[in-house]
Amino acid sequence: MKRDDAQGMTLYSWDVFKILLDYEVNRSQRYPNPLSLLDMTIEPQPNTPEIARAAESQIAVLLNSRLRSADIPAHFKEDYFVLLPTTDETGGCAVCERMVSIFKGPFTTEGGESYTLALRIGLTTSLGGSNLSAEVLIQQASSALKSARSQSSKLYVSYSDL
Numbered sequence: 001m002k003r004d005d006a007q008g009m010t011l012y013s014w015d016v017f018k019i020l021l022d023y024e025v026n027r028s029q030r031y032p033n034p035l036s037l038l039d040m041t042i043e044p045q046p047n048t049p050e051i052a053r054a055a056e057s058q059i060a061v062l063l064n065s066r067l068r069s070a071d072i073p074a075h076f077k078e079d080y081f082v083l084l085p086t087t088d089e090t091g092g093c094a095v096c097e098r099m100v101s102i103f104k105g106p107f108t109t110e111g112g113e114s115y116t117l118a119l120r121i122g123l124t125t126s127l128g129g130s131n132l133s134a135e136v137l138i139q140q141a142s143s144a145l146k147s148a149r150s151q152s153s154k155l156y157v158s159y160s161d162l
Helices: 014-030 049-066 089-102 134-150
Strands: 035-045 072-076 079-085 114-126 156-158
Touching (some): 014 035, 014 072, 014 079, 014 134, 035 049, 035 089, 035 134, 049 072, 049 079, 079 089, 114 134
Parallel strands (some): 114 156
Antiparallel strands (some): 035 079, 072 079
């Protein structure tokens, strides 16, 4: 992960993430290993400009400090993605539980404003092999996230449960 002194910790851009995703998919196709992908929405409550800036920085710090060094976090538009190499569905669910725990909050801006982070996660897992596709992983994680958003009682949904 790179560190920007002006902004603190940052996450991978979509372009870099896509390259790393393709690499991990190719590796998992050749040497079948599980591969999991999280698609997350993390929204600050309340959502003011100052809180949004503080939340973006806080999210990057939390993801970078609480994931394994092999895990690949990225931010693209309104979503956050985490690629979990060599992680099966049980491990992916454990990461989702950890994310729920660490994003529980409350958090405070430098100006002293308190905020929370509303989190929803879509999880998908593949066992690897020749049928694995980056596009399918992204689509499945997105579908699981859509389901998590529609179910107020669940903070994360696994694609296998759809």
